Amino acid sequence: MPPQDNTEERILQAATEVFLQYGKDGARMQTIAERAGVNKALLHYYFRSKEKLYQRVIVKLVDRAIKAVLVSVPRDGRFRDFLTVFISNYVDHLATTPELIRFVLWEVGSSWRTPDKAATIGTIFKQAIERYAGGRNLLIETIRRAAERGEIRPVDPLQFTISLLAVCVYPFVARPLLEAVFPELDVLSEDFLKARKRELVDLLWKGLQPEATN
């Protein structure tokens, strides 16, 4: 079923834009209605409540994001190539979707007080990953295999996965803080992104070598 030009689809699209821009609390049903060219009552007719509408949007967004990141994980090849490609693609993806970052941030921030575990962003992420990779964990597996083959030194794959995600994501998440503290920094600039990718591959690859002067 391709995205039709029917009312439901228009509302969902408008809701996505508005939620991305203003967040769950900041978004107004009125605004969504206007952007979709209908009125408030119809939103409730189709989606019952703001909460339900929001859930639909968030699932769609997370799904898209997970896919965009995992698609760049080469299933084989040398580990150094994997590292380079993954970092490059992930950083680029993050740099080009700042609203999504902000959005996920909002969700993570509020997931603490959410009573309903099933509606939490964590669960939505997990399900999206399962849908995409069928329960397997591509990053963990790639790192484990590389270690087994001796391409890199033995490391805890989970720990390294976390570190890898960390160094990629952090600048974009902490951007408001970093740019305030370091006025010369512009996280989204071409210069910084290029340098960052290079530094990260360097740092992590060197950090994974078996022999280093101690």
Place this chain on the structure above:
Amino acid sequence: MPPQDNTEERILQAATEVFLQYGKDGARMQTIAERAGVNKALLHYYFRSKEKLYQRVIVKLVDRAIKAVLVSVPRDGRFRDFLTVFISNYVDHLATTPELIRFVLWEVGSSWRTPDKAATIGTIFKQAIERYAGGRNLLIETIRRAAERGEIRPVDPLQFTISLLAVCVYPFVARPLLEAVFPELDVLSEDFLKARKRELVDLLWKGLQPEATN
């Protein structure tokens, strides 16, 4: 002026607890009033508005946090020691103040739509750092000095600073996501924390060595 048992102080204390627990939006003036043992009207009498009260709280919290982290930066000594001590202290601090993480996360998330630049968390951070370190940047300086001395290979101090902060902070920030995706993971457990510190020192120290097999 030690925290007196006067009304204003009691309100501020209650507000801190409630804001930490529920966040800016989630917190109710009613709740704060009850916890302080007074009524809503008094909050406005002392602090004028919820916004003003909130600002007072956030400055206090950020100040405390900055101090707790920067105090663990040794001003001299070998770089490897600095790395070990900083990671250990920072990770411990993060692990013991989960509400603060959540709080900062909320603030960063909302700092995007805040019109008033001066009231953003970024500015508050910057000011707190200046108050504490007098405009100097201890992390950057430490890394630069180590590179100049040849203790580590030449790296961009800013890039490495970001990476260092990233690998420390990320697990706590992304905890809801990570623990959903990796069910066996318990970020706040002693086991994980201990392992994490070890892995981080290893990874970063090795990553900073001049000679590595390429």
Place this chain on the structure above:
DNA sequence: GTCTATACCTGGATAGAC
């Protein structure tokens, strides 16, 4: 299915007595 009009609730802010 789609509209207008409105009910209704939450929560911050204030008036005014003491």
Place this chain on the structure above:
DNA sequence: GTCTATCCAGGTATAGAC
């Protein structure tokens, strides 16, 4: 300084006509 009572805006949800 501290209280009670009340106002008022903003926003979700629904009733009911077409």
